Amino acid sequence: QQQVKQSPQSLIVQKGGIPIINCAYENTAFDYFPWYQQFPGKGPALLIAIRPDVSEKKEGRFTISFNKSAKQFSLHIMDSQPGDSATYFCAAPTPGGATNKLIFGTGTLLAVQP
Amino acid sequence: DVKVTQSSRYLVKRTGEKVFLECVQDMDHENMFWYRQDPGLGLRLIYFSYDVKMKEKGDIPEGYSVSREKKERFSLILESASTNQTSMYLCASSFGDRVGGYTFGSGTRLTVV
Numbered sequence: 001q002q003q004v005k006q007s008p009q010s011l012i013v014q015k016g017g018i019p020i021i022n023c024a025y026e027n028t029a030f031d032y033f034p035w036y037q038q039f040p041g042k043g044p045a046l047l048i049a050i051r052p053d054v055s056e057k058k059e060g061r062f063t064i065s066f067n068k069s070a071k072q073f074s075l076h077i078m079d080s081q082p083g084d085s086a087t088y089f090c091a092a093p094t095p096g097g098a099t100n101k102l103i104f105g106t107g108t109l110l111a112v113q114p
Numbered sequence: 115d116v117k118v119t120q121s122s123r124y125l126v127k128r129t130g131e132k133v134f135l136e137c138v139q140d141m142d143h144e145n146m147f148w149y150r151q152d153p154g155l156g157l158r159l160i161y162f163s164y165d166v167k168m169k170e171k172g173d174i175p176e177g178y179s180v181s182r183e184k185k186e187r188f189s190l191i192l193e194s195a196s197t198n199q200t201s202m203y204l205c206a207s208s209f210g211d212r213v214g215g216y217t218f219g220s221g222t223r224l225t226v227v
Contacts, residue, residue: 043206044157
Protein backbone atom coordinates (compact mmCIF):
# COMPACT_ATOMS: atom_id res chain seq x y z
CA GLN A 1 0.00 0.00 0.00
CA GLN A 2 1.34 3.36 -1.03
CA GLN A 3 2.27 5.64 1.86
CA VAL A 4 3.20 9.27 2.02
CA LYS A 5 5.18 10.11 5.15
CA GLN A 6 4.82 13.68 6.36
CA SER A 7 6.71 15.50 9.09
CA PRO A 8 6.56 17.21 11.47
CA GLN A 9 3.10 16.52 12.88
CA SER A 10 2.94 20.04 14.32
CA LEU A 11 4.99 23.19 14.03
CA ILE A 12 5.06 26.52 15.84
CA VAL A 13 6.93 29.49 14.36
CA GLN A 14 7.08 33.19 14.99
CA LYS A 15 5.72 35.64 12.46
CA GLY A 16 8.28 36.09 9.69
CA GLY A 17 9.81 32.66 10.22
CA ILE A 18 10.16 30.02 7.51
CA PRO A 19 8.32 26.80 8.41
CA ILE A 20 9.36 23.76 6.41
CA ILE A 21 7.21 20.66 6.01
CA ASN A 22 8.64 17.50 4.51
CA CYS A 23 7.12 14.54 2.70
CA ALA A 24 8.48 11.27 1.37
CA TYR A 25 6.75 8.83 -0.95
CA GLU A 26 7.36 5.24 -1.94
CA ASN A 27 5.94 4.90 -5.42
CA THR A 28 3.96 7.24 -7.57
CA ALA A 29 1.84 6.78 -10.67
CA PHE A 30 3.49 9.89 -12.13
CA ASP A 31 5.28 12.93 -10.81
CA TYR A 32 2.73 15.37 -9.53
CA PHE A 33 2.93 16.49 -5.92
CA PRO A 34 0.32 18.87 -4.54
CA TRP A 35 -0.03 20.56 -1.19
CA TYR A 36 -3.40 21.27 0.36
CA GLN A 37 -4.20 23.82 3.05
CA GLN A 38 -7.05 23.35 5.50
CA PHE A 39 -8.46 25.97 7.85
CA PRO A 40 -10.62 24.94 10.83
CA GLY A 41 -14.16 24.08 9.79
CA LYS A 42 -13.26 23.95 6.10
CA GLY A 43 -12.28 21.26 3.65
CA PRO A 44 -8.72 21.17 2.29
CA ALA A 45 -8.01 23.43 -0.67
CA LEU A 46 -5.26 23.10 -3.26
CA LEU A 47 -2.41 25.45 -2.35
CA ILE A 48 0.39 24.67 -4.79
CA ALA A 49 1.57 21.70 -6.86
CA ILE A 50 4.76 20.67 -8.67
CA ARG A 51 5.34 18.52 -11.73
CA PRO A 52 8.53 16.65 -12.59
CA ASP A 53 9.98 19.03 -15.13
CA VAL A 54 11.18 21.39 -12.39
CA SER A 55 12.83 20.86 -9.01
CA GLU A 56 11.31 23.95 -7.43
CA LYS A 57 8.13 25.95 -7.81
CA LYS A 58 7.19 29.26 -6.18
CA GLU A 59 3.79 30.85 -5.82
CA GLY A 60 3.92 33.96 -3.73
CA ARG A 61 5.38 33.09 -0.34
CA PHE A 62 4.97 29.33 -0.87
CA THR A 63 7.71 27.19 -2.42
CA ILE A 64 7.81 23.47 -3.19
CA SER A 65 11.18 21.75 -3.51
CA PHE A 66 11.33 18.33 -5.15
CA ASN A 67 14.12 15.74 -4.97
CA LYS A 68 13.24 12.90 -7.30
CA SER A 69 16.21 10.66 -6.48
CA ALA A 70 15.41 10.82 -2.77
CA LYS A 71 11.63 10.59 -3.38
CA GLN A 72 11.10 13.62 -1.19
CA PHE A 73 9.39 16.97 -1.53
CA SER A 74 8.91 19.85 0.86
CA LEU A 75 6.90 23.01 1.41
CA HIS A 76 8.53 26.25 2.55
CA ILE A 77 6.52 29.28 3.64
CA MET A 78 8.52 32.48 3.41
CA ASP A 79 7.77 35.38 5.77
CA SER A 80 5.04 33.36 7.49
CA GLN A 81 1.99 35.22 8.80
CA PRO A 82 -0.60 34.36 11.48
CA GLY A 83 -3.10 33.88 8.64
CA ASP A 84 -1.01 30.94 7.42
CA SER A 85 -1.95 29.01 10.57
CA ALA A 86 -3.67 25.91 9.22
CA THR A 87 -3.19 22.21 8.62
CA TYR A 88 -1.11 21.33 5.57
CA PHE A 89 -1.31 18.05 3.67
CA CYS A 90 1.05 16.76 1.02
CA ALA A 91 -0.16 14.17 -1.48
CA ALA A 92 1.04 11.91 -4.26
CA PRO A 93 -0.81 10.05 -7.04
CA THR A 94 -1.06 6.38 -6.19
CA PRO A 95 -0.50 3.80 -8.91
CA GLY A 96 -3.22 1.36 -9.85
CA GLY A 97 -6.97 1.59 -10.02
CA ALA A 98 -9.30 2.91 -12.66
CA THR A 99 -8.44 6.56 -12.27
CA ASN A 100 -5.99 8.95 -10.76
CA LYS A 101 -6.31 9.27 -7.04
CA LEU A 102 -4.26 10.95 -4.39
CA ILE A 103 -2.83 9.49 -1.23
CA PHE A 104 -2.39 12.10 1.47
CA GLY A 105 0.16 12.51 4.21
CA THR A 106 -0.90 12.65 7.84
CA GLY A 107 -0.93 16.44 7.96
CA THR A 108 1.05 19.17 9.72
CA LEU A 109 -0.65 21.60 12.06
CA LEU A 110 1.11 24.93 11.68
CA ALA A 111 0.73 27.77 14.17
CA VAL A 112 2.30 31.12 13.34
CA GLN A 113 2.53 33.31 16.42
CA PRO A 114 2.23 37.11 16.13
CA ASP B 115 -18.67 29.76 -7.41
CA VAL B 116 -18.13 26.06 -8.06
CA LYS B 117 -18.41 23.82 -5.09
CA VAL B 118 -18.87 20.50 -3.42
CA THR B 119 -21.76 20.44 -0.98
CA GLN B 120 -22.11 17.94 1.84
CA SER B 121 -25.64 17.68 3.13
CA SER B 122 -24.92 17.80 6.86
CA ARG B 123 -22.29 19.65 8.83
CA TYR B 124 -22.86 17.74 12.04
CA LEU B 125 -24.58 14.42 12.55
CA VAL B 126 -25.20 12.31 15.65
CA LYS B 127 -26.33 8.73 15.18
CA ARG B 128 -26.81 5.69 17.37
CA THR B 129 -24.79 2.49 17.15
CA GLY B 130 -26.34 0.10 14.65
CA GLU B 131 -28.18 2.77 12.65
CA LYS B 132 -27.85 2.96 8.88
CA VAL B 133 -26.33 6.31 8.01
CA PHE B 134 -26.33 8.14 4.70
CA LEU B 135 -23.86 10.94 3.94
CA GLU B 136 -24.66 12.88 0.80
CA CYS B 137 -22.35 14.84 -1.47
CA VAL B 138 -23.26 16.93 -4.51
CA GLN B 139 -20.91 18.71 -6.93
CA ASP B 140 -21.79 21.25 -9.59
CA MET B 141 -18.59 21.09 -11.67
CA ASP B 142 -19.48 18.16 -13.96
CA HIS B 143 -16.55 16.21 -12.49
CA GLU B 144 -16.19 12.55 -13.40
CA ASN B 145 -14.37 11.52 -10.22
CA MET B 146 -15.77 11.69 -6.72
CA PHE B 147 -14.14 10.55 -3.50
CA TRP B 148 -14.93 9.92 0.14
CA TYR B 149 -12.20 10.39 2.72
CA ARG B 150 -12.26 10.28 6.48
CA GLN B 151 -10.06 12.56 8.52
CA ASP B 152 -8.79 11.60 11.95
CA PRO B 153 -6.14 13.35 14.08
CA GLY B 154 -2.70 11.94 13.40
CA LEU B 155 -3.95 9.76 10.54
CA GLY B 156 -4.56 12.40 7.91
CA LEU B 157 -6.99 11.80 5.07
CA ARG B 158 -7.73 8.18 4.32
CA LEU B 159 -9.57 7.13 1.18
CA ILE B 160 -12.72 5.09 1.78
CA TYR B 161 -14.21 4.76 -1.71
CA PHE B 162 -14.10 6.58 -4.99
CA SER B 163 -16.13 6.64 -8.18
CA TYR B 164 -14.85 7.45 -11.66
CA ASP B 165 -18.21 7.37 -13.43
CA VAL B 166 -21.89 6.89 -12.76
CA LYS B 167 -22.51 3.50 -11.16
CA MET B 168 -18.74 2.79 -11.12
CA LYS B 169 -16.84 2.55 -7.87
CA GLU B 170 -13.62 1.24 -6.39
CA LYS B 171 -12.56 0.54 -2.85
CA GLY B 172 -10.02 2.79 -1.25
CA ASP B 173 -7.76 1.96 1.66
CA ILE B 174 -10.39 1.58 4.41
CA PRO B 175 -13.69 0.42 2.82
CA GLU B 176 -14.74 -1.97 5.61
CA GLY B 177 -18.09 -1.02 7.10
CA TYR B 178 -18.91 1.38 4.27
CA SER B 179 -20.62 1.27 0.90
CA VAL B 180 -21.30 3.92 -1.73
CA SER B 181 -23.82 4.80 -4.37
CA ARG B 182 -23.52 6.94 -7.47
CA GLU B 183 -26.71 6.98 -9.49
CA LYS B 184 -26.16 10.45 -10.97
CA LYS B 185 -22.94 12.14 -12.00
CA GLU B 186 -23.29 14.99 -9.54
CA ARG B 187 -24.16 12.95 -6.45
CA PHE B 188 -22.09 10.49 -4.44
CA SER B 189 -23.42 8.91 -1.28
CA LEU B 190 -21.51 7.21 1.50
CA ILE B 191 -23.45 4.61 3.46
CA LEU B 192 -22.59 3.24 6.87
CA GLU B 193 -24.52 -0.03 6.92
CA SER B 194 -24.49 -0.37 10.71
CA ALA B 195 -22.81 2.55 12.41
CA SER B 196 -20.24 1.83 15.09
CA THR B 197 -18.45 4.11 17.52
CA ASN B 198 -15.15 3.67 15.67
CA GLN B 199 -16.75 5.37 12.70
CA THR B 200 -16.97 8.61 14.61
CA SER B 201 -14.93 10.93 12.42
CA MET B 202 -14.87 13.85 9.99
CA TYR B 203 -15.95 12.74 6.52
CA LEU B 204 -14.80 14.69 3.49
CA CYS B 205 -16.13 14.42 -0.03
CA ALA B 206 -14.04 15.56 -3.02
CA SER B 207 -14.38 15.64 -6.78
CA SER B 208 -12.08 16.09 -9.78
CA PHE B 209 -12.01 15.83 -13.56
CA GLY B 210 -11.31 12.35 -14.84
CA ASP B 211 -8.52 13.23 -17.21
CA ARG B 212 -6.59 15.51 -14.90
CA VAL B 213 -4.23 14.82 -12.08
CA GLY B 214 -5.22 15.96 -8.64
CA GLY B 215 -7.09 19.26 -8.65
CA TYR B 216 -9.47 17.99 -6.03
CA THR B 217 -12.24 20.23 -4.76
CA PHE B 218 -13.32 19.29 -1.25
CA GLY B 219 -16.54 19.85 0.60
CA SER B 220 -16.53 21.35 4.09
CA GLY B 221 -16.98 17.99 5.74
CA THR B 222 -19.51 16.18 7.90
CA ARG B 223 -18.61 15.62 11.53
CA LEU B 224 -20.27 12.30 12.42
CA THR B 225 -20.58 11.16 16.00
CA VAL B 226 -21.83 7.63 16.70
CA VAL B 227 -23.05 7.11 20.25
